[in-house]
Structures are given as C-alpha cells and as structure tokens.
Amino acid sequence: MGNIFKSVKINDTHMLNNLGLALSRVDCVQPPEPKINTQDIPGADGILDLTESLVGRTLYNNRIITMEFGRGLEKSAWPTMYSRVQSLFHGKQVKVIFDDDTEYYYSGRAAVSDYTRTQMLGTLVITVNADPYKYEMYGGLDDWLWDPFNFQTGIIRSYKNLTVSGTRDVRIIGRDKIIVPLIISNASMTVTFKGKIYNIVAGNNKIYDIEIMEGDNTLTFTGNGVISIDYRGGIL
Structure with a gap:
C-alpha cells in the first residue's frame, strides 16, 4: 500500500x-x-x-x-x-x-x-x-515497462537495436527541449533528415544538424545494419 x-x-x-x-x-x-x-x-x-x-x-x-x-x-x-x-x-x-x-x-x-x-x-x-527541463524516465535505449506508463501523456520510445535492411523510417515525437540524439550503428550507412543526407559510421554518431524538435521528426536510414537512437524528451 x-x-x-x-x-x-x-x-x-x-x-x-x-x-x-x-x-x-x-x-x-x-x-x-x-x-x-x-x-x-x-x-x-x-x-x-x-x-x-x-x-x-x-x-x-x-x-x-x-x-x-x-x-x-x-x-x-x-x-x-x-x-x-x-x-x-x-x-x-x-x-x-x-x-x-x-x-x-x-x-x-x-x-x-x-x-x-x-x-x-x-x-x-x-x-x-x-x-x-524535466526529463522522461524512459529514453529510447531503456527497457520499456507497462506499469508506470501514462496512456494519456506518455510516449512509447523504442529505438534500440532497430534493423535496417535497405531503407527504414524512424519516427520520433519530440518534446519541448531541442535535443541532438546519439545514433549508434554497427555499420556505415546514411540517414536523411529534413531532406538532407548525412553519413553514419560504425559506432557513435552525433550529427549536430539533426535536432529533434517538438512534434513529429522522421529519420530515414539507408543501408544494412542495426541502429539505436539515444533520445530522451524534456519538458518544462
């Protein structure tokens, strides 16, 4: 109790x-x-x-x-x-x-x-x-749990170990705080964001032109490999 x-x-x-x-x-x-x-x-x-x-x-x-x-x-x-x-x-x-x-x-x-x-x-x-800003308890790399989830205001963030075979879109709903996500890849590939193409290397990638803003954000990965996106939303 x-x-x-x-x-x-x-x-x-x-x-x-x-x-x-x-x-x-x-x-x-x-x-x-x-x-x-x-x-x-x-x-x-x-x-x-x-x-x-x-x-x-x-x-x-x-x-x-x-x-x-x-x-x-x-x-x-x-x-x-x-x-x-x-x-x-x-x-x-x-x-x-x-x-x-x-x-x-x-x-x-x-x-x-x-x-x-x-x-x-x-x-x-x-x-x-x-x-x-205060930050979401669960980010894109964390194991997601049902119990503490708020179905009215919560956002399910599951950006861990995503397989890319050809092309894959990843949709991120951004919060108030503008954040540059960490993209982790096991292979070289490209990502397209707002019409611009960026190269990704195997390992950790911080691309400072990729800013996750409030609302819908779509990253399109092209290549073959596995990627994870470390993003955690922040609100006032």
Whole structure:
C-alpha cells in the first residue's frame, strides 16, 4: 500500500520510506526563469525584445528546487541523521523524482542546509540547482515497462537495436527541449533528415544538424545494419 503522504526519491533514496523524512510542502518546483534580452530604444516608446533573436527560441536559466524535510527523532540521533543526508547528497549530482510525477525526473546538483532541531523534531533543506527541463524516465535505449506508463501523456520510445535492411523510417515525437540524439550503428550507412543526407559510421554518431524538435521528426536510414537512437524528451 502506498504512502498517503507525497514524498520524493533522490537518486536511489526515497526520503520517506528509507529515511523517514517527510516532505513539508508540495510546491517545491518553480518554473525556470526565461533568459529575457531587451534593449531600451532612446526616443521611442517601449523596448526592443531580442529574446528569441539568437537561436530562434526562448532559453531558460536553471530552476531551483527547494525541499524542506522534517522528522520526529530523538535529539541525540539527529547529528547522525544530518551527517547521513549530507553524505548522500551534499554537493552531489542527483536525480529527483516526485511521488506525484513519476514519469519524469529533474537533474541537478544538491546542497544540504538550514538544519534545525528541537527536543524531538528536526528539519533540514535540500536545494537542487537543476536543469530547466524535466526529463522522461524512459529514453529510447531503456527497457520499456507497462506499469508506470501514462496512456494519456506518455510516449512509447523504442529505438534500440532497430534493423535496417535497405531503407527504414524512424519516427520520433519530440518534446519541448531541442535535443541532438546519439545514433549508434554497427555499420556505415546514411540517414536523411529534413531532406538532407548525412553519413553514419560504425559506432557513435552525433550529427549536430539533426535536432529533434517538438512534434513529429522522421529519420530515414539507408543501408544494412542495426541502429539505436539515444533520445530522451524534456519538458518544462
């Protein structure tokens, strides 16, 4: 039976189930700040907005995730608990999965702070300086599972060990984040994307003109061999 309290998993540690630390608030994740670029226009009304002028889209700063935890514990046991939390997370790269959003994870670097304690109750804060996007739990190379899949919003990504014998189309539904996928091949062949043909060598291939954007993207492989595509969607 699941917990009635919503919590969070950080790396391999579920904060409530494994440490007994309860999440004190659920509004931990706030939107990332857009990188707004404006210039004043002397002698004219308004401003010149150049936000999308560099790459044609809005860019974002990292987002800050602030999680406050508390637990009733003997006062003498809190130093050990605080040290354990620091050893697990402080200054380390972490993956954060909230119980009410298990299809996605946040990635960033954690800091432990604001440790306080009374006779029985202790609290601490874990802050994560995270990427602006949250990422799909399952990418194109991961084994796909039925249980956590959301049939309303989920996308089945099965891009592992695809056989190419002549020509094969691979359709990728892109999310918000523009991503250059890693194409892994066991043989030389070509791939066509948006009317342009690119050479693929045996091994790992990063073709920076192949950007998976939001919506339908089709890659057409020509040759003979087996390919895999490492793509993981990201949304705000």
